[in-house]
């Protein structure tokens with residue numbers, strides 16, 4: 001190993017991957033597979049998505065030699081998955097179907113009167129922090145359930161934008177959607193979670 | 207005049223600071239007058255925090271194991287002969 005004065009964890013990991021170190025791969029696989037799956041599932045069904053992510057890791061063994069670090073490792077991996085998934089889709093002559101036309105969730109849309117004011121206003125505001133709310137295991141489970149039942153396109157957009165903290169430009173690039181369509185997907189997904197939290201707080205049920 | 211439904215449509219853009227200056231002013235004016243929409247924005251923001259705080263990225267251990275296996279196989283095939291030095 002060379003004697004760089006200061007290396008980030010990511011640099012060390014990249015160095016390990018480049019030298020074909022097994023434990024570096026093990027670490028990277030655990031760290032990056034969830035995000036890579038989120039990317040693949042935007043384009044493909046579950047089993048094809050898993051297969052694509054597996055294949056990607058095998059190609060990474062050689063491809064990592066060409067990684068120059070212009071983007072972060074995560075973004076680089078997500079782009080590899082996206083390209084492979086898109087090829088897969090092209091070969092199968094299929095397209096991603098997502099609805100970008102309506103910004104409002106239908107259930108939320110029903111809560112407005114014809115004059116555009118709230119007919120069924122939101123329930124009272126919660127003052128608990130997210131961390132405090134999540135200590136309630138039932139809420140946490142409910143959130144998992146609702147995230148799982150989102151349309152794949154909405155969930156992938158939400159996870160990449162929110163949980164994986166990608167910049168909008170990167171998500172648009174990886175998912176091949178325009179900035180405004182990404183906004184629609186993220187907003188639709190957030191509304192679903194908003195409605196879930198509201199129901200949960202009112203009824204204690206998922 | 208911005209109505210509650212219009213505000214609900216652009217609420218995420220407002221929260222993320224992606225609205226233009228004119229729309230931002232309209233939203234702020236509306237929020238001053240409308241308690242329901244203040245609650246809506248507050249609760250939507252809380253939902254975003256919740257998603258961020260909730261690391262729902264549960265790892266599929268079975269998948270990770272399969273990937274590890276394939277990676278190890280390929281590494282071994284590639285490095286056959288060389289020891290694994292670090």
Ligand SMILES: [Zn+2]
Nearest residue numbers: 209210240243
């Ligand atoms: Zn209002």
